[in-house]
Amino acid sequence: xxxxxxxxxxxxxxxxxxxxxxxxxxxxxxxxxxxxxxxxxxxxxxxxxxxxxxxxxxxxxxxxxxxxxxxxxxxxxxxxxxxxxxxxxxxxxxxxxxxxxxxxxxxxxxxxxxxxxxxxxxxxxxxxxxxxxxxxxxxxxxxxxxxxxxxxxxxxxxxxxxxxxxxxxxxxxxxxxxxxxxxxxxxxxxxxxxxxxxxxxxxxxxxxxxxxxxxxxxxxxxxxxxxxxxxxxxxxxxxxxxxxxxxxxxxxxx
Amino acid sequence: xxxxxxxxxxxxxxxxxxxxxxxxxxxxxxxxxxxxxxxxxxxxxxxxxxxxxxxxxxxxxxxxxxxxxxxxxxxxxxxxxxxxxxxxxxxxxxxxxxxxxxxxxxxxxxxxxxxxxxxxxxxxxxxxxxxxxxxxxxxxxxxxxxxxxxxxxxxxxxxxxxxxxxxxxxxxxxxxxxxxxxxx
Numbered sequence: 001x002x003x004x005x006x007x008x009x010x011x012x013x014x015x016x017x018x019x020x021x022x023x024x025x026x027x028x029x030x031x032x033x034x035x036x037x038x039x040x041x042x043x044x045x046x047x048x049x050x051x052x053x054x055x056x057x058x059x060x061x062x063x064x065x066x067x068x069x070x071x072x073x074x075x076x077x078x079x080x081x082x083x084x085x086x087x088x089x090x091x092x093x094x095x096x097x098x099x100x101x102x103x104x105x106x107x108x109x110x111x112x113x114x115x116x117x118x119x120x121x122x123x124x125x126x127x128x129x130x131x132x133x134x135x136x137x138x139x140x141x142x143x144x145x146x147x148x149x150x151x152x153x154x155x156x157x158x159x160x161x162x163x164x165x166x167x168x169x170x171x172x173x174x175x176x177x178x179x180x181x182x183x184x185x186x187x188x189x190x191x192x193x194x195x196x197x198x199x200x201x202x203x204x205x206x207x208x209x210x211x212x213x214x215x216x217x218x219x220x221x222x223x224x225x226x227x228x229x230x231x232x233x234x235x236x237x238x239x240x241x242x243x244x245x246x247x248x249x250x251x252x253x254x
Numbered sequence: 255x256x257x258x259x260x261x262x263x264x265x266x267x268x269x270x271x272x273x274x275x276x277x278x279x280x281x282x283x284x285x286x287x288x289x290x291x292x293x294x295x296x297x298x299x300x301x302x303x304x305x306x307x308x309x310x311x312x313x314x315x316x317x318x319x320x321x322x323x324x325x326x327x328x329x330x331x332x333x334x335x336x337x338x339x340x341x342x343x344x345x346x347x348x349x350x351x352x353x354x355x356x357x358x359x360x361x362x363x364x365x366x367x368x369x370x371x372x373x374x375x376x377x378x379x380x381x382x383x384x385x386x387x388x389x390x391x392x393x394x395x396x397x398x399x400x401x402x403x404x405x406x407x408x409x410x411x412x413x414x415x416x417x418x419x420x421x422x423x424x425x426x427x428x429x430x431x432x433x434x435x436x437x438x
Binding site for chain 2 (some may be wrong): 030031032033034036039041042043044045046047048049051052053054055056057058059060062063064065066067068069070071098100101102109111112113115121122123125126137138139141175177183184185186187188189190204205207208212213214216217238239240241242243244
């Protein structure tokens with residue numbers, strides 16, 4: 001633990017003040033601010049120079065391709081990876097991956113990872129003294145179908161403490177990694193659950209300073225996805241940035 | 255439609271993202287295998303021990319591949335995609351093939367995506383092969399003192415490409431047209 005020892009004196013009230021000061025008040029900002037000091041680890045890890053505008057070329061106009069050789073169907077069920085049943089409430093998380101024009105992203109890879117029901121990751125660096133669950137690893141993969149739909153069966157993750165400031169807690173979330181049809185659409189983000197009381201306190205969630213954009217990260221409870229006597233259902237549709245290829249590209253037909 | 259915001263990969267991405275042979279686009283013993291490697295640094299020049307790098311590249315003939323099999327490598331199929339977490343010293347390494355130009359006369363590059371704890375959204379850049387041909391739209395538009403951050407250096411095993419998230423050697427990171435103004 002030696003390398004992790006540091007004295008943290010920043011309080012939640014300090015962070016609340018920094019978050020309030022950084023709220024978006026101008027034109028809409030749909031992406032997180034890379035320079036967001038309330039998230040302390042970002043201070044030395046954000047570019048200080050403006051991103052350089054460029055038109056995508058070559059491979060950037062295409063995405064890597066994944067198929068059933070890459071992902072087994074069982075990988076979308078995080079509750080069957082071990083001999084026993086995981087602890088916690090089973091949930092279904094399902095939705096649709098769309099590009100910026102609203103077109104479904106078909107047959108593409110979706111990867112997730114998450115904490116267990118007690119808010120503990122099955123990861124050596126997670127020192128949170130909550131129990132590990134021998135029946136839950138917290139990693140899943142799926143391919144979207146022809147209409148862009150994905151579906152995972154998993155466990156409701158717990159919120160957990162971290163060391164950004166004193167008494168810092170992350171709202172419950174599932175990490176999502178997505179590909180589109182262009183490499184430029186690559187997205188890694190986090191899905192949150194509706195009504196979490198920690199939203200206002202969390203500098204990672206609040207690094208998206210526009211409330212409308214933050215809403216895009218919150219799943220909706222969906223009773224149609226709820227399975228009788230098994231699991232609650234959450235719907236989360238994910239919109240990627242637009243494709244730079246037009247449907248008229250002759251390569252699309254090859 | 256507006257795109258969903260990105261969020262950091264956090265400290266526990268090793269649970270979900272790296273996979274066996276993610277860094278071996280071809281097996282290391284292959285005669286035409288080359289290495290693309292380097293280190294990731296923060297604004298103090300300190301190595302970042304919890305970053306993840308993805309590369310996406312054409313084959314040596316410049317062909318853009320649409321082959322599945324990146325996650326379960328069969329040892330024979332070149333898919334063009336690789337993923338590697340850095341080690342505790344911030345070093346990443348891929349075994350791959352030399353990318354070719356996707357159009358005649360264009361300099362060849364690896365497309366690179368960078369993720370890290372503390373980095374709130376992914377960053378894109380390009381790693382060009384050494385001595386790129388002139389007339390490239392990106393390289394020509396970057397100030398000369400920063401252009402080198404986009405170009406690999408040759409070494410005995412292949413190519414070196416260090417990534418500086420911040421600081422005097424900050425890498426040129428890219429934004430593409432569809433990333434901008436999408437709330438309009």
